Amino acid sequence: MATIMYKVKPADPDDPGFAVAFGRTRHRLPMDFDRIPVPGIVHIILKLLNLQDLGIAEKLAWEYAFKFDGVNCSLAHQKFGLRLYVDSSQMPSVEDAENLRESLTKFLESAQRSLERRQLRQFADEQIRQGRMTIRNQYRQLRDVYEYFQEGASLAFAGQGRMLSELPNGGRRFGVDTTEGFYNTVAMVSAYFSMLEHTLVLLLPFRGFDPSEAALKDFIGSRWGNKFRQVFAVDTDSSAKKHFDALYRIAEEYRNTYGHGGFDRHGSSFLFHMQHVGALPAVLSDIREKPYFSFMPLDLDDFSQVKDALDAVDEWITTDVAPLAMRWVQSGMDVYYDEGFRAVAESALESSETFDSFMSYSSSIVDQDANMDW
Incomplete structure (x- = not known):
């Protein structure tokens, strides 16, 4: 040096x-x-x-x-x-x-x-x-992105979107409201899963995570489903299983399909050729269950079902399964994974009052460091 x-x-x-x-x-x-x-x-x-x-x-x-x-x-x-x-x-x-x-x-x-x-x-x-690290809390930013596209979809299906019927070079678009609603819904789903994965990482220290037993980098790099299963008891908790299945369906139909160039793993975008008949979909009659079957892949009812399912997952995590930990996540404070923080957090989870005191003290320390008020 x-x-x-x-x-x-x-x-x-x-x-x-x-x-x-x-x-x-x-x-x-x-x-x-x-x-x-x-x-x-x-x-x-x-x-x-x-x-x-x-x-x-x-x-x-x-x-x-x-x-x-x-x-x-x-x-x-x-x-x-x-x-x-x-x-x-x-x-x-x-x-x-x-x-x-x-x-x-x-x-x-x-x-x-x-x-x-x-x-x-x-x-x-x-x-x-060894878990001696901090994860920057980006929950609010990621939630804002999700809510932005959710609102965009709601406005579009209500006929209050920003897409114009007239095309720049002449002609008109058909089904503008549904088209814009579809675009926003796909973006909304993608934003939701980004927020969900971030939330699952932030919840780890409050859910018994031990870096000596599982590598944090491996967890962060795993798929959303594996993260969900490690944080919540999908195999033994019927509520966790119900929400996992709903998320899995949404991910398969909208996130994975449109996040991979419009191709899903079932091959519903593939057409095979048959002489004297023409091109037939690879999944045959099952295609009616795929988003490609309709002229527009998604309508208001589909959007409402997706939104309701995502809202239900949020409600379950925030109210039922991790209410105190979600207070920390929603506060915007960073999350720590070292043994000391995990031990104090586990103790603070014993009651709402104890956890509020823990958060208040932690927030004061963060403010002191940020403002350099020694």
Whole structure:
């Protein structure tokens, strides 16, 4: 690391830094987030250079003072990002300070690539294997996508969609409402399963998951059905089996078919040739049960049935089978998989009051870290 960062040298022992030092003239420059996206990586690099961490302060997580090409500088992780401070008494020109930032950024880019390739990648894999990791909670965003297309389908079937009857180059579309409703329903189903899979991953620490018995990466990479079966007792719980079967049917008819180029595994889009007869569907008379049989693959009744089935799954998970865990998921807070979090979460699930206290405390810690209120 010292070889890559050879222009970076320790600051004087009594250097107070710049971020919270009063009366010290300096240039304050933001570091490029696209090039240095993870302040924690910079933290490790500077620590490996045996530079002194000046500690935390209000709205400040850490600051390292150093000399770069002989100029007093510091890097500070503050509330609104990573900031470079350059001593303006040594370097009065803003342009020169910006050039120094560019040079330092190139050094840091090289150092972070080396660190990730040689050390962090293997370490990260081991941490993940042991469940010492965090999953960013994207439930609300994924739910918004699902609800957006659901509303689009509802409006379209009600004749309030945005698709025009007139074509741009002349002519008219037929069945505009049904066509637009179909488009939105297919997108709605795809969005729902994306949200469902994310939710199942977030529920794991609250459902007895143990990373020593099952790899989290394998679970995340598995199909939605396998995830559902591992989180809920499909084989022994009749309600779980009922909702699983409903989801399976919807996935087969709409998600899998239109997510794989319009082909389903039953071959209902295939036609075989017979002399003197013509082309016949590969699934023969069973095609009436496939979405290809109708002029438009889906109508208002189909949409309503799909929506009702998905609503029922949501209600079952949120109200019956995992009501407390879903409070956490819906709160937007990230989820942790380490032994400590899982143990506390299991204890908190004993009552609604205990779980509310657990969430309140966790939320306060998250807010404190985000705002750097130490």
